[in-house]
Amino acid sequence: MATPFDAILGNLGTISQLLFTVLFIALFFGFGQKLQMRQFLWEIDKGLRRLDMFRNSAKDLTLKTVKEIGKPSTDPGPQINVLMEQFLISPVDMDPAGIVGKIDHLLDVRDAKFKEDVRRIAPGADSSQVMNLENLVEASWALNTIYRIIRHFYLMGKKTNSIFIIIQLQALLPLIIQEAEAYLGAAKAFAEGQPIGDGIGPLVASRLMKDKEKRKVEKDVVVAETMMEDRRVIALKAEGPGGNVGKPGDAIKTIIEENVGKVSMVVMVDAAVKFEGETSGEISEGIGAAIGGVGTERFKIEQEATVHKIPVYAVIVKESIQEAITPMKKEIMEAGEKVIERIKSLILERSKPGDTIIVAGIGNTIGIGQ
Amino acid sequence: MSQPKPRSGSSIVITIVAAVMAVVGLYTIGLALNGNLDPTIQILYFTIAVLAFTFVVLSFTRMRRGVRIGAFTPPKVLSVVKCGQCSFKQIKNFALGDFVFKTLGKCTQCTTGDLSINGIYTEGSPKK
Numbered sequence: 001m002a003t004p005f006d007a008i009l010g011n012l013g014t015i016s017q018l019l020f021t022v023l024f025i026a027l028f029f030g031f032g033q034k035l036q037m038r039q040f041l042w043e044i045d046k047g048l049r050r051l052d053m054f055r056n057s058a059k060d061l062t063l064k065t066v067k068e069i070g071k072p073s074t075d076p077g078p079q080i081n082v083l084m085e086q087f088l089i090s091p092v093d094m095d096p097a098g099i100v101g102k103i104d105h106l107l108d109v110r111d112a113k114f115k116e117d118v119r120r121i122a123p124g125a126d127s128s129q130v131m132n133l134e135n136l137v138e139a140s141w142a143l144n145t146i147y148r149i150i151r152h153f154y155l156m157g158k159k160t161n162s163i164f165i166i167i168q169l170q171a172l173l174p175l176i177i178q179e180a181e182a183y184l185g186a187a188k189a190f191a192e193g194q195p196i197g198d199g200i201g202p203l204v205a206s207r208l209m210k211d212k213e214k215r216k217v218e219k220d221v222v223v224a225e226t227m228m229e230d231r232r233v234i235a236l237k238a239e240g241p242g243g244n245v246g247k248p249g250d251a252i253k254t255i256i257e258e259n260v261g262k263v264s265m266v267v268m269v270d271a272a273v274k275f276e277g278e279t280s281g282e283i284s285e286g287i288g289a290a291i292g293g294v295g296t297e298r299f300k301i302e303q304e305a306t307v308h309k310i311p312v313y314a315v316i317v318k319e320s321i322q323e324a325i326t327p328m329k330k331e332i333m334e335a336g337e338k339v340i341e342r343i344k345s346l347i348l349e350r351s352k353p354g355d356t357i358i359v360a361g362i363g364n365t366i367g368i369g370q
Numbered sequence: 371m372s373q374p375k376p377r378s379g380s381s382i383v384i385t386i387v388a389a390v391m392a393v394v395g396l397y398t399i400g401l402a403l404n405g406n407l408d409p410t411i412q413i414l415y416f417t418i419a420v421l422a423f424t425f426v427v428l429s430f431t432r433m434r435r436g437v438r439i440g441a442f443t444p445p446k447v448l449s450v451v452k453c454g455q456c457s458f459k460q461i462k463n464f465a466l467g468d469f470v471f472k473t474l475g476k477c478t479q480c481t482t483g484d485l486s487i488n489g490i491y492t493e494g495s496p497k498k
Contacts, residue, residue: 013410020414188444192466195490203489206471241469327447327492336489367490369471 037163040170044154047173051150054180055143058187059084062133062140065191069129070122079121083114083137084144104296114138128193131242135366136190139325143183146176178322185326190243195367197323197332201269204339205237205361206370214370220244221251222370229344230353231264236360243366248291249300255358261308264355266301267315267343270362271332274318281331282318283338285346290314291362311350315342388429395422445492455483464490 027035059080066076088110091102118134119125125133150169157165189196195203209224216239217223223236234255238246256263270290274280289301289312305312317335347357395418401407402415447464451474458479470487477483 013408013414016414017410020417185444192447192464193469194447194464195470203470210471241472327445328490330491330493333489333491367469369469 033163037161037166040163040166041154041158044150044157044166044169044173047177048147048150048154050177051143051147051180054184055140055147058140058143058184061187061191062136065136066122066133069125069133071124072121073123076121079117080137080140083117084141086114086141100296100299103294107294107296128240128242131244132190132193132366135243135364136187139183139187139190143180143187146180146183150176182322182325185322189325189327190366193241193243193367195328195333196325196364197319197328198271198325198363199328199365199368200271200317200319200332200336200339201361201363202237202240202365202368203328203333203336203361204269204343205235205359206240206365206368207336207340208233208235208359208361209237209370217254218247218250220246221248223251223255224370228357229347231347231351232354232356233347234356234358236358237368237370238363238365240365240368240370243364245293245362245364247297248360248362249297252301252358252360253304256304256308256310259356261310262356263308263310263358264351265347266305266310266312266358266360267346268301268312268360268362269315269339269343270317271319271324272316273321273324278318279331280319280323280329281335283335283342284316284318285342286314286316288312288314290316313346313350315339315346384429388426391422391425395419395426398422447490447492449487450489450491451485452488453477453480453483453485456480458483458485 062080063077066072066080070076088106091099091106093099114137115130115134118137119130122130122133150173153165153169156162157169186196188194208226208228209222212224212226214222214224217236220239221236222239223234226233226235236248236251236255238244238248252266266289268290270292272284272290274282289298289305291298291301301312304310317332317339319329319332323329323332343359351357398415399419402412402419404412407415448461449464449468451460451462452458454477456477456479458477468487468490470490472487474485474487477485
């Protein structure tokens, strides 16, 4: 007599097929999104742990460097922790008139406070080292902020079970980790005072002003005069070798005023972010003020150039965002000579002998003297 | 600066699961190739084997990506020392306190020119 067990055995194929179909439907239609979200959360969790590792590495490096260079009498840890949580409240932009001045003032106050704080926690550091330490603390601050923001959205996504927050975070995470890695590289460069990719502008300016008499204009900007193709060239850069970008907008304004507006052109040399697929160290030429940041310095240059009808040309060296903040690559350094050649041809084409030309090397001058 | 390695706990778990799945895959493919079985059961075994091998392949390709992103080592930085008078040029490892246009004393070759750091750079992209 056939038992129910025999019947099951006899139809094993059909039953297993049915079970498999039910399992497939349940997994892919019922729990598919949940499973995917769980997988994304794992990935974000892994990324978050790496970001935590990066920020701790940067913080340890900051502490170590401050202790080595600054020779503080007390433990600088708590003070560094305070600096890590620092923030800036941007001015109200409902009435945008005069907002550039307000932002500029805020940035000046922030810069002065930051520098003063760093000087206090590292009393043994000289002015150049204070600049480097300031940059180092800023890199650690950036890593700490990235970690806090990502953790916020990760926990928020987990708490609200929102797949849209999770998907966006998971999609952006590789790029964010890449940027964080670059900041870690930057922290190392700042700790040791190595030139970074962004320093190509100051490197070109320093080559032009080598062995020439220098003077300081405005905040942390040095200027030297040289002759190039029978033209008077006024080269300027942030004062190095400490990590510094200076205020080239104010410096260009001062130089134009000193020359009563008789400047035939301004050439700005800066590093610019390349597109994927482009070669690092490639040079491009354009019109306009090549300077990054919030925009206050660019505003000043554009305004002054417009008032005196001075053409502003830009020579840029292409590099990735990672290359811009990590130690300078050989191909970027070698682009410096080509930039000088490009400036020469620009000067020959666009000015007459005897003209006065401003060449501004824009960027962080860490590890580059003058 | 020595970089602590990223935690690799999840990779170990995935490796163990992948190894189990590989064994399951091999066993079921062996069963599927047995000609004495019902064709429906053979298809079932074959499906399980394919799923097991797919898991193994996917988990290993994912892990390789993880390793590629994980190991970041800081690049080696070099200083180019040049004499202002003669053709002397030396490339040395970057030392703390080096900066571009730092004077390092008299040239050992011509004894008259000043040695200075002409450039500081890193070769190649940072290893990842």
